[in-house]
Amino acid sequence: MTDSAMTDKADTPPGPVAAADDGGLFELEYVTSTEATDIVGIADRYELFIGGGFRKPASKEYFETINPATEEVLTSVAAGSSRDIDRAVGAARDGFETWSALPGSERAKYLFRIARLLQERGREFALLETLDGGKPIREARDFDVPTAAAHFFYYAGWADKLEYAFPGLDPKPLGVAGQIIPWNFPLLMLAWKIAPALATGNTIVLKPAETTPLTALLFAELAAEAGLPDGVLNVVTGDGATGAALVDHQGVDKVAFTGSTEVGKAIQSSLAGTGRHLTLELGGKAPHIVFDDAALDQAVEGVVNGIFFNQGHVCCAGSRLLIQESVSEVFVDKLKRRLSTLRVGDPLDKNTDVGAINSRAQLDRITELVEAGRSEGTEIFQPACALPDRGFWFTPTLFLDVAQSSRIAREEIFGPVLSISTFRTPAEAVEKANNTPYGLSAGVWTNKGSRILWMADRLKAGVVWANTFNKFDPASPFGGYQESGFGREGGRHGLLPYLQGTH
């Protein structure tokens, strides 16, 4: 997200509030600033994108996708079956012949075109992302879409420079990549998957998440508009069974999955012994560590961003706050105050900080874990917060003095819920931070440079944010240790999972 996305509203009051400094002479009235949706046209029904065109599913079945902020049905989308996967993999195989034989400089130009088209149609994509997924329009507009376009721009430039990326390695593509992406950043995760795969000469069958298929389908339209050769990109919508059919298809050379650790393990297991390549970007339970010498107000903004950005539907969310004991009281006070200024509600309102929970299933999961936290007797803080009548919502939540053994300290909640505990020494911070099977990201706030480097060496995490959090860039590799998966996306290292010669 951009620096301004959450940080510039620290003093915005949550609703009609008397301006105390003016002795109550006038009242500030909250006025919504709602984004118009007329620019985006949603069709009545969406088909599968296979071999360069939209095709009806073999099953003739469709499923509905809803706006989680209103629970209204947006449209219906084809339910891809194993027969559709088979057609799509066949198309991708045909496409591979021509695509992998193209000079890198020609592949590059297609990717540059796609980047440009994404920028040109950015507003449509942002709106569709918000309508289908529930994220605040400000985040979709300022973060998801521009970062996705930047990803294509970055990898476009690699397509004809691959022989310089890794000394001594002959850069050859793997073949057909089956890519399965999650619902938290539908377009951005699409870009993370597609851009490096295409740059290295692979072709693709993409399976978007069941609850957020629309931007992937609009992207398919855009790819056709860019003139991408038939079969190079295929999009098959559906549920978990569609994804499983893709993973199990013998014609797929490489599987790339972003999603839960549970599903990741099942995929790794089902690929066992097949020799097909795999990369996994899975869950996290990131520690966010605040030392007593940190710039506390900045750290509060970083911690809030870390857990409430995108409703906490972020695999690298800083969901375990570890505060040095000497400042824990003052820090928690600041945090509580900041929480009560967060605006939760209509994702189309440009002032909204926390939008809708992506689905009822996810809301149920968050609710269950928060109830587990309560029933374990952990102290909870939730600001007064009026939630809309319809749609899926969850109030930003803090748990205080959380025990290491607690479910809310161990399990990924994937929602706006922060578990807080304390530490005394840097060594204790490291021990608590690493006390998890995950290892995706970590945050450290301190003004002592040597301590940052000492901590960064010891934290078991693929990304360490020091005095910042949730920063992403196409040039910067992302991916986890341990049960957070393997392989990297982004940067030079993000090319490796799509090239022969490494595992």
Next chain:
Amino acid sequence: MATSSSSRLDVRKTYKLFIGGAFPRSESGRTYPATDNDGNVLARMAEGSRKDLRDAMKAARSAQSGWAARTGYNRAQILYRAAEMLEDRADTFVAQLGYGGLSKPQARREVEQSIDRLVWYAGWGDKYAQIMGNLNPVAGPFFNISTPEPAGVVGTIAPETPALLGLVSRMAPAIIVGNTMVLVASHRWPMPAVTFSEVLATADLPGGVVNILTGPKANTVPVMAAHMDLNVIDAFGHTQDDMAMIETNAAHSVTRVVRPAADGFAWNDDRVARSPYMIADFTEIKTIWHPKGM
């Protein structure tokens, strides 16, 4: 086995496991005969058990953070020292490889290549991060660096042959970057592996960095693959047959798997059998961000 002079009975070596820098017997109390190419018994080898595997895993984990904290320069010197020790004991290895049916020149060649391979990987100790790490030019006021780190504990299934060069080729790339390992030696030709543990023990390698088990692979490999504390299972030198089992077991804790090389992998061909990308299989890339500002 050295021939003794007519009046003197020779003192034979007891071949044991190598765990935590020590040479324990198997807790199973079992041994099996190692035979030469003609079926003559050479010595008895320890039958490593699942308990031995767990002990070795514990030793490897305990040693890991200390080994990773050594400088690349220091790890390089230790690997180079192992090469020195191997050179020093070359004749012993030539003889042991000869039991496996290699001619003397073939055995000599394998020992020499093993020495040279150790030296080659030793040199990467203080260079690998320079070719596989980099500063990332992100679009914002941030210092952003990616650097390789050891994955942690590696479980290596050494190839059956070449008994020495195969082991060295898989061990060196893993430990040079700071991993520790449990290595299951060739079952049919275990003698060079056990003798190699004596090379390591005299090379200033800290105890637990490399742990070597002998015995039937079926005793230890499935448990190793499923071990929750294992970071990478290296089956590069193993056969395809067990991969469904190994990868299913590895999936329980998302353990990384290095898959078998193609049949007939040319272990003695330097152009394919040594590569910095073999080190890459045992690393994680860590990326660190920090804002720039006044």
